[in-house]
Amino acid sequence: MSAQRSTAEKIVILTGAGISAESGLGTFRDEGGLWAQHRIEDVATPEGFARNPKLVHDFYNARRAQAAVATPNAAHSALARLQRDHPGEVILVTQNVDGLHEKAGATALHMHGVLDGALCAACGGRWTAPLVMSPSGVCPHCDRPATRPDIVWFGEMPYFMDEIAEHLETCDLFAAIGTSGQVYPAAGFVQEAAYAGAHTVELNLSDSDTSRSFAEHRVGPASRIVPQWVEEILAAKA
Numbered sequence: 001m002s003a004q005r006s007t008a009e010k011i012v013i014l015t016g017a018g019i020s021a022e023s024g025l026g027t028f029r030d031e032g033g034l035w036a037q038h039r040i041e042d043v044a045t046p047e048g049f050a051r052n053p054k055l056v057h058d059f060y061n062a063r064r065a066q067a068a069v070a071t072p073n074a075a076h077s078a079l080a081r082l083q084r085d086h087p088g089e090v091i092l093v094t095q096n097v098d099g100l101h102e103k104a105g106a107t108a109l110h111m112h113g114v115l116d117g118a119l120c121a122a123c124g125g126r127w128t129a130p131l132v133m134s135p136s137g138v139c140p141h142c143d144r145p146a147t148r149p150d151i152v153w154f155g156e157m158p159y160f161m162d163e164i165a166e167h168l169e170t171c172d173l174f175a176a177i178g179t180s181g182q183v184y185p186a187a188g189f190v191q192e193a194a195y196a197g198a199h200t201v202e203l204n205l206s207d208s209d210t211s212r213s214f215a216e217h218r219v220g221p222a223s224r225i226v227p228q229w230v231e232e233i234l235a236a237k238a
Contacts (some may be wrong), residue, residue: 011175098116115151169192
């Protein structure tokens with residue numbers, strides 16, 4: 001990182017599935033994991049839920065159970081430390097639904113929802129999801145059997161987009177950690193931040209589909225390269 005950008009006041013960080021892989025939670029591309037057993041169209045779209053709500057609930061029940069016992073790794077802990085100790089703003093935006101940022105002590109904007117959240121498709125009510133959900137579950141707000149996971153599926157609008165856009169327009173430093181660069185609108189965040197004048201850095205296990213859009217790259221396991229990067233930023237402020 002350049003000397004000018006090492007003292008960035010406002011930092012926006014996008015995290016993807018790669019940051020949680022070392023905590024035992026698989027990504028879309030992992031072989032043998034939950035995603036490998038299902039088509040995205042069947043378990044991660046409104047149409048799939050309409051066709052077979054039990055299949056979708058069973059899929060997210062399994063993911064919820066995995067996330068409930070998963071623990072944050074060194075990368076999550078480092079970002080929580082950065083958010084706590086950096087004198088400027090540190091905005092975490094995550095595509096992940098696992099809640100590991102919060103377990104590590106950070107706060108994050110969950111643009112794709114959360115596994116421990118339930119949503120009523122009839123009235124829009126939200127509440128904490130039980131460990132096991134089913135099509136017969138009723139909404140505590142309207143008593144209708146229209147409950148679904150509070151997850152943003154393909155074809156739906158991600159949460160917090162206006163707020164995220166404002167942060168991208170005003171940040172000094174934008175970082176993407178463990179993202180594939182394949183899913184929009186998140187894949188376009190680097191261009192938005194760069195256009196606004198921010199320095200951009202990608203931290204990933206390997207190149208992503210948007211690697212060429214970043215000014216700086218760190219390659220390696222998130223549990224190693226993220227703590228190193230955070231240490232550099234905090235040391236520059238000491």
